[in-house]
Amino acid sequence: MSDAHDDKTPVARTGDVSGNATGNLPAIPDPGLPPHQWRPTDVDERLAKRAERQVAAMFMLSSVFVLLFMVSYFALKIGDNQTTFAGFGASNIALGSTLGVALLLIGVGIIQWARKLMGDHEIVEMRHPARSSDEDREGTLEALNLGLEESGIGRRPLVRNSLLGAVGLLGLPAVVMLRDLGPLPGDKLYSTVWKPRMRVVRDVIGTPINVADIEIGDLVNAQPEIIFAVDEEGEHILEGVELQVAKSKAAIIVLRMDPSDITVAKGRENWSIDGIVCYSKICTHVGCPISLNERKTHHLLCPCHQSTFDLADSGKVVFGPAARSLPQLPLMVDEEGFLMAQSDFTEPVGPSFWERG
Amino acid sequence: MTRKDSHVRLLNRTAGRLSRHRRGRLAGLVLMILGLVLTGTLYSAFAPAQAGSAENNDALVAEGRELFLVSCAFCHGKNGEGVVTINGTQYGPPLAGVGAAAVDFQVATGRMPMAQPGQQSAVKPRVFDVEETAALAAYVATFGPGPAIPNESDYSLEGMSDAEREEAISRGGQIFLTNCTACHNFNGNGGAMPRGGAAPSILGTTPEHIYEAMLTGPGNMDSFSNGNISPEEKRDVIAYIATIRDQPEYGGFGLGGLGPVSEGLFGWVVGVGGLVGFAIWIAAHTTRTTKQPTKGADA
Numbered sequence: 001m002s003d004a005h006d007d008k009t010p011v012a013r014t015g016d017v018s019g020n021a022t023g024n025l026p027a028i029p030d031p032g033l034p035p036h037q038w039r040p041t042d043v044d045e046r047l048a049k050r051a052e053r054q055v056a057a058m059f060m061l062s063s064v065f066v067l068l069f070m071v072s073y074f075a076l077k078i079g080d081n082q083t084t085f086a087g088f089g090a091s092n093i094a095l096g097s098t099l100g101v102a103l104l105l106i107g108v109g110i111i112q113w114a115r116k117l118m119g120d121h122e123i124v125e126m127r128h129p130a131r132s133s134d135e136d137r138e139g140t141l142e143a144l145n146l147g148l149e150e151s152g153i154g155r156r157p158l159v160r161n162s163l164l165g166a167v168g169l170l171g172l173p174a175v176v177m178l179r180d181l182g183p184l185p186g187d188k189l190y191s192t193v194w195k196p197r198m199r200v201v202r203d204v205i206g207t208p209i210n211v212a213d214i215e216i217g218d219l220v221n222a223q224p225e226i227i228f229a230v231d232e233e234g235e236h237i238l239e240g241v242e243l244q245v246a247k248s249k250a251a252i253i254v255l256r257m258d259p260s261d262i263t264v265a266k267g268r269e270n271w272s273i274d275g276i277v278c279y280s281k282i283c284t285h286v287g288c289p290i291s292l293n294e295r296k297t298h299h300l301l302c303p304c305h306q307s308t309f310d311l312a313d314s315g316k317v318v319f320g321p322a323a324r325s326l327p328q329l330p331l332m333v334d335e336e337g338f339l340m341a342q343s344d345f346t347e348p349v350g351p352s353f354w355e356r357g
Numbered sequence: 358m359t360r361k362d363s364h365v366r367l368l369n370r371t372a373g374r375l376s377r378h379r380r381g382r383l384a385g386l387v388l389m390i391l392g393l394v395l396t397g398t399l400y401s402a403f404a405p406a407q408a409g410s411a412e413n414n415d416a417l418v419a420e421g422r423e424l425f426l427v428s429c430a431f432c433h434g435k436n437g438e439g440v441v442t443i444n445g446t447q448y449g450p451p452l453a454g455v456g457a458a459a460v461d462f463q464v465a466t467g468r469m470p471m472a473q474p475g476q477q478s479a480v481k482p483r484v485f486d487v488e489e490t491a492a493l494a495a496y497v498a499t500f501g502p503g504p505a506i507p508n509e510s511d512y513s514l515e516g517m518s519d520a521e522r523e524e525a526i527s528r529g530g531q532i533f534l535t536n537c538t539a540c541h542n543f544n545g546n547g548g549a550m551p552r553g554g555a556a557p558s559i560l561g562t563t564p565e566h567i568y569e570a571m572l573t574g575p576g577n578m579d580s581f582s583n584g585n586i587s588p589e590e591k592r593d594v595i596a597y598i599a600t601i602r603d604q605p606e607y608g609g610f611g612l613g614g615l616g617p618v619s620e621g622l623f624g625w626v627v628g629v630g631g632l633v634g635f636a637i638w639i640a641a642h643t644t645r646t647t648k649q650p651t652k653g654a655d656a
Contacts (some may be wrong), residue, residue, distance in 0.1 A: 037645040044648075082607060089607030096609065115643050204531040205590065213584025217574045219587055221535045237482065255579065292539040294577040301551055303539065308551065 020057045031120050051116035058109035065102035069095060084193040190348050192250040194329065199225040200254060200278065200339040208338040209254065211273060217295050220254040221281070223247060249349055251281040252329055253291050254339065257298055257312060265314040271330040276339070278329040279315050283307055285322035287350045300326070323352060414495060421496025424489055428470050434498055455573060456503020457494035462569035464490045476553045476574055503571040511588055512564045512595045526600055528591030532586065544614030550556045550577065560602045564595045
């Protein structure tokens, strides 16, 4: 970097430009930088001392906060029996604020130091052309050509071609490893764990739903019975990832409305029971679980992107970005009066995918 | 002039003075307030005393009917049959079968009587006191069978061991997270609903009213009748809501627990705003002086 006080901007170039463009106009002389103005701390030693003390005080205060951080780290309890302060977890508040203030004070101190005490005379660095010099360019080309010549890549095609082949084949392991990200979905996207005559049970609680118990206006968040089912040894039939996948696809909402409110679609005449209808809980837009229902309008709203489905009218989209109706689960009642499915969903649940078009 | 004449004249003059104001802007209001005060005073003077259970209930129903005719019948109809507008929409819905629980919830939380028709009845200071609410509830309950006002034993965890209590609360939490959070937020803080509606915060709601809201489904809320979520499960949900209400905010300021909206707003306004402030301070010109350093060149 060159110092502005003695390195004035060249005048010759500006003179050339104005001469070429307009003929006789005299070049505007470069005024250079205005004279440097001093800060009070530069001219008054007492003020400089004071700024020095300010900066040092901030650094020392920062250390105090670091010590406070250490104290609160060890003194405040976390876990089951947290120390609380004014309705907040004391540990989080104390650690966050002490460390934050400590860092802030260092930063503010450094800036104050730079603004008040560090030298602040103006400097100018001239702009240089981005193009390399001709010698540099020639030298580089020479080196490159020499390398090509000495490696003999042009003269020995066998070496060149076998190298290209080897590097090309390296793509195969990458493709194979991509496969390991998971098996292809196959036809799994088209079906869920719902089977004919599988009972509808309340989510979390796992109890079957008696038709007589459900009143008009009720909404039940439900799952297929197999989610909670156990085998002879009391082991859950579905577990782990398999359980979560089954649950996330088969989740449903059951609601009872005034049968006269329902617009029955063709082919769905026997899918509801006395106004009890059942729909997939998975939004057909990007698959958020939805149960935000308006009882009076039967509109089900997805909180993610405001897609709205009319549950009194085959789950049709009435608002929002979803493109497909909410899949309806055909219901029937078993001999004991409990709700069960007539079959699986008749269309894939959840968001659209490539093969569905 | 007899004494009687002077009396009559005095009376006439007073009447005349009052009569001057009869077309005043506030006359209607004053008259209405007078009427209400008079009705209330007369009512409290002549209201039947409470005694004996059957008689007591009859008296309560009669009292409720009086209140209903004055305050509710305009929208809900004189017999609670509902009023339909010329557009075919409900002015006030029919009340047969809504039960005492619905009345207690709507009236005790100040939602009813409604100040004006709208998307949703607003919560405001209650208009009817406890006894009047009970009378209204008793009267409306006679329209048809409906859910009764729950007792404290229905939603209290009294008499449970600590382990049972913990189990109940965690079960209640799971039911809450499955059935309630879609609208009321995982923190119970409530949230926005379509067309200007809102699911209210349930953190300040009494256990009794939470229970009644689940039973009756006020406004656009779905109902969770006893056949849907059993009374014990309702009790557990209420116990869980009490725990989230009492729980300190361990992670620091929750900003209403509303998720990305309030947090984003805070980040942009306070966070980015603070950074901008610092940037301005760093780049700001410092004070300058016309003086020169006394000795030689500055560093």
